[in-house]
Amino acid sequence: MRNRLSPRQRGFTLIELLVVIAIIAVLISLLLPAVQQAREAARRSQCKNNLKQIGLGLHNYSESFGSFPPGMVEVFSSGDQGNWGWAAMILPQMDQSALYNQINVAGYSLGDALLDATKIAAMRNGFPVFKCPSDTGPDITDRDINPKGMTSAAQNVYLCRANYAGNAGSWRMYKTKADAAAAGRDIGCVNGIFWANSKCSFKDVTDGSSNTILVGERCYSQAQFGPDSVGTSTQPHGAHIFGGATSVSNTYYGMADVTGVGESFINGAAYPRNSFNSLHVGGAHFVMVDGAVRFISDNIDHNKSTAAIDSAYERLLGRDDGQPVGEF
Template structure:
């Protein structure tokens, strides 16, 4: 007499298999998430390299770095690099004598203007903030900003150690024109660009990530270490508080933005020699401030007003 072989699982065996699979998935998920974030961080570094290359190509053509921003007309470095980032169609339509909030840069109540075009190079893949500002002056936000060094935006005195991007004497009509010979600390020791985070709000009420607005967050300053818990200082009324601990902010008369990212443990930063490095959040303030200067020297005379804002 032959016995029939069993071909099915019992309920207990099935539950055990499901439990084992669940444990394996639980073990693998963090590794998968880590691998994905590692890939996103590398993609972000590649975008910073492309921006650095564009800066160098601009310098090769114009013999200076582009202006960080200017107030007359109101523009930032972004549109100056369009022809060096394969955005020739935007560059060909642009008018450098017109501010960013007027046509052709901005078409009221639409994203049809030049500043409203989606340019993938603007965005870090790890950030999840809003990439656009709606309303009358619609435009795109971004995650990459230039080094404004150790001085609040619009501060009327030049610090002893200058950044590659700033206003001369705090005068928005006089953007600094830096050539590489001015970087006496060495291009491999001086920050060129880093990251910022885009605001959660999609309305024109939060300047974080507002890289095409000369009053917005087109820059970072080395007055605050990367991803610090200390708040960014934003001109009153132009930010919205949120519960995101990565984006603390407070209102003040002097604008100061830290380098910030969604990467665990630090930010990507480009140096003036074109190299890109990951800078840990644990970096001390003094060496970070030194990296923000291109010609040595740190001046603390503004600190009293800053902390008494």
């Protein structure tokens, strides 16, 4: 008892106290950026999960119908009238049968559905599986679609923004092989999984399902697509869930609304509208045809200058180039 109250007992000196405070401050300053990184890591996980769900939905569709859905079901090819895209086809496989029935994907074209205000409202709501949580874009995209028979700009309809685009090939975007041939192109065009009225199945993916990209990311806008140099001010504008307009007047015939190609580097500035990009630092997520979700670095080997399929990224996008990729 007496020992405990000994006069030898003393508190902290000022120096000791300051050192302790300084150490605590340093530790907290280390922790704070880590918390921000943890948030981005969580968003990345969510995005990966979204792509996994989309991959599973496409697999289920393929089990039911023997092939992947068409990139776009081309009913109208003029006047920006809406056609259903691949993601609308897999709504029942994504646990969205009610929405599928409500907007009547089975019965009509998207242009028909856009004549009905309640269907438009449902499609403007969208659902979160098709949105990357890291994307800061608006909920409603600025890419317009027109209802059936209405082709003036005043009748444009704007639906929800999505962030996932199907793989349409390794170099340039065309509706079909025939369209590419008409433009004098063949190699590197329409060699992905999705194109207009496509019925691509697992057997068509001769490079192997783990070597071919199925769906990738497209963000809405990103500072890096700003005017860092003259003329590169286009933005990616995200993607559409329900479809687009394959009219000739539309950029890339509207296929860019639902699919992407390797015309620009991952997260690259030139032609981001028809390519794959994300707001994740250092690359973008892709789901391969076998259902594996991969984060592909934007440093990946990619020669976009020529038609030839001669780089790793082009080989991943091409389904039948005969050049499987090992590690990437």
